[in-house]
Amino acid sequence: MAFSFKKLAATALVLMPVVLPTSAGALDDAQKKEIGDFIKEYLIANPEVMLEVQDALEKKQQAARLEQASAAVKENKDALFASSHDITLGNPKGDVTVVEFFDYNCGYCKRALSDMDAILAKDKNVRFVLKEFPILGPESQAAHKVSDAFRKIAPEKYGDFHRALLGSEGRAGEESALEVAASLGVTEEAIRAKMAESPNDESVKEAYQLATSLGITGTPSYIVGDEAVFGAIGSDAIEEKVANVRSCGQTAC
Structure with a gap:
């Protein structure tokens, strides 16, 4: 039977936690391609995810910037x-x-x-x-x-x-x-x-x-x-x- 990350991801959402490989090196080329295709397909179908990621990144960067500034204020x-x-x-x-x-x-x-x-x-x-x-x-x-x-x-x-x-x-x-x-x-x-x-x-x-x-x-x-x-x-x-x-x-x- 062919290994399907699509089926694995869908099953994981409704049944139980699944432990995926911890590094890309543990996957063969076919598995990497299937994961890539799945991610691409998911993002195309759900583009709002990218906005959420961008928002989270900006908030993280802003928090780091404010933390740096706060420390610099105390030092100067x-x-x-x-x-x-x-x-x-x-x-x-x-x-x-x-x-x-x-x-x-x-x-x-x-x-x-x-x-x-x-x-x-x-x-x-x-x-x-x-x-x-x-x-x-x-x-x-x-x-x-x-x-x-x-x-x-x-x-x-x-x-x-x-x-x-x-x-x-x-x-x-x-x-x-x-x-x-x-x-x-x-x-x-x-x-x-x-x-x-x-x-x-x-x-x-x-x-x-x-x-x-x-x-x-x-x-x-x-x-x-x-x-x-x-x-x-x-x-x-x-x-x-x-x-x-x-x-x-x-x-x-």
Whole structure:
């Protein structure tokens, strides 16, 4: 009698567990072909299985990514929450810190600017750390160099600079960043002198190292509590995570 994996599989489903060979090497070519044909036939008849597999894979990958990020947050707390390269908006002594990695030419970051402002307007006990992460080409790097120099010259005006440049239309670059700086009373000469004296190489290097450790590949990305949050998820979702950190010490209670 010919060995039939189709019959074996059908019988196994309704009668009893069946122990199948533990490796492909235990099967002959005919058996391997029959198994392959059966699997192909089953998947063609039930293509939704592939969607279920894809969904399970994505969930597994996301869980691994979040686990990696959580460990990296704990290992890099000082660089994330207390770096000398960053500016803090909101309450500098707030009980919950939100860190945002952003790029001045990131469209999603531009839309997420209103999320930050909404959170800061509603919650007077949030500390918001802005971490410059120029990843969208030479123009972004040039804009961030001006921004870094501006921060060092006039840190008290950095929030206004940030909102003006990130909220502007078109591509941000050196020229547009210098125009924003000038509108806030810091001259191009002062900016260029500060860039020459103190380039932002260490700032960018730190941001890239942190992003690599956290698994961050795009902007905006956030750190809330010990969780990395990828993408512009909106103010409501961030506020919920902040409330959970206050309530139970974690972003999900």
